[in-house]
Amino acid sequence: MVKVRGCRMTIEHIIQAIKTYDTIIIHRHVRPDPDAIGSQAALKTIIQHTFPEKHVYMTGEMTPSLSFLADMDDIPDDTYAGALVIVCDTANTARISDERFHKGDMLIKIDHHPNVDDYGDIAWIDTDASSTSEMIYELFLHGKAAGLQFSSEAARLIYAGIVGDTGRFLFPSTTTKTFRYAAELVAWNFDRTALYDAMYKTQHNIARLRGYILQQYSISPAGMSSVKLTKELLQKFDVDPIDTGQFVGVLGDVEGIKAWVFFIEEDDIIRVRLRSKGPVVNDIAAQFNGGGHPLAAGASVDSWSEAEHVVAELEAACEAYMVK
Numbered sequence: 001m002v003k004v005r006g007c008r009m010t011i012e013h014i015i016q017a018i019k020t021y022d023t024i025i026i027h028r029h030v031r032p033d034p035d036a037i038g039s040q041a042a043l044k045t046i047i048q049h050t051f052p053e054k055h056v057y058m059t060g061e062m063t064p065s066l067s068f069l070a071d072m073d074d075i076p077d078d079t080y081a082g083a084l085v086i087v088c089d090t091a092n093t094a095r096i097s098d099e100r101f102h103k104g105d106m107l108i109k110i111d112h113h114p115n116v117d118d119y120g121d122i123a124w125i126d127t128d129a130s131s132t133s134e135m136i137y138e139l140f141l142h143g144k145a146a147g148l149q150f151s152s153e154a155a156r157l158i159y160a161g162i163v164g165d166t167g168r169f170l171f172p173s174t175t176t177k178t179f180r181y182a183a184e185l186v187a188w189n190f191d192r193t194a195l196y197d198a199m200y201k202t203q204h205n206i207a208r209l210r211g212y213i214l215q216q217y218s219i220s221p222a223g224m225s226s227v228k229l230t231k232e233l234l235q236k237f238d239v240d241p242i243d244t245g246q247f248v249g250v251l252g253d254v255e256g257i258k259a260w261v262f263f264i265e266e267d268d269i270i271r272v273r274l275r276s277k278g279p280v281v282n283d284i285a286a287q288f289n290g291g292g293h294p295l296a297a298g299a300s301v302d303s304w305s306e307a308e309h310v311v312a313e314l315e316a317a318c319e320a321y322m323v324k
């Protein structure tokens, strides 16, 4: 099969593939966030709404805190026979949730991360997009004239994904296009207040750990901060490692902090979550089995001594940024 890459033409190929296949299965990344679920579920909603006769499913492990967005389908292996598989918001195959993604007839990648792992028969990559959800809205706009149908539920899901990945329109990835799309989305009939409540409601244990971090952080001379969340600390605050995404941005408002890293000790690895207000961090993540965006990236290390190497790299990036 010829591999298709690019932008405008690629969207047309994707719409054509959606029209062609009767069974479509949509995946996204492990440890999902609102953009992963939002883009995945919105795409399913648009396809199902437009083509009610098609069998459209979504799969992947679920995080209870995001169940207000959508529920996954439970599909047997033989569903993949002859199916179109679309993977949203996932840069590399290792991070695709549900390993059966390769069992279909055709594979499509739709993503806004740097294209480090160029998988799929068709790949639509837009690193200028604020979120994959924004790309799904663009796909709808592109296919609208040809009959693609939208709905309030699709608007709610896409809006959630955009809000999540832009930090409520705060991060520099938020463009005029993002605001334009957001303005169109909020014109649909969904309860924005209920959505914000569900996305930003903070459980007491999370609030207390966030407070602890704000009490304890330190800043290096170059403006770097590192936070170590050991198993013991997470147990003490009764916080699941998966929920640390709810407060990894907490140091972003602190005066003088240019970049920061959270280390989260899990059973087998120490998860690394890097965030920045300027110094590029995804190349540091790439040195430690990870990747991501220039200002928000993730990786993993095997020991606390390896974690110190990440800290040293981040400090060096902050120093280099200072002298720029």
Ligand code: AMP
Pocket: 029, 091, 092, 095, 113, 245, 248, 272, 273, 274, 289, 290, 291, 292, 293, 296, 297, 298, 299, 300
């Ligand atoms: P997180 O800290 O998990 O919210 O991730 C921040 C960004 O980095 C997201 O765009 C993730 O998709 C990406 N990312 C996180 N971990 C990895 C990894 N191990 N490999 C590649 N990308 C990652």
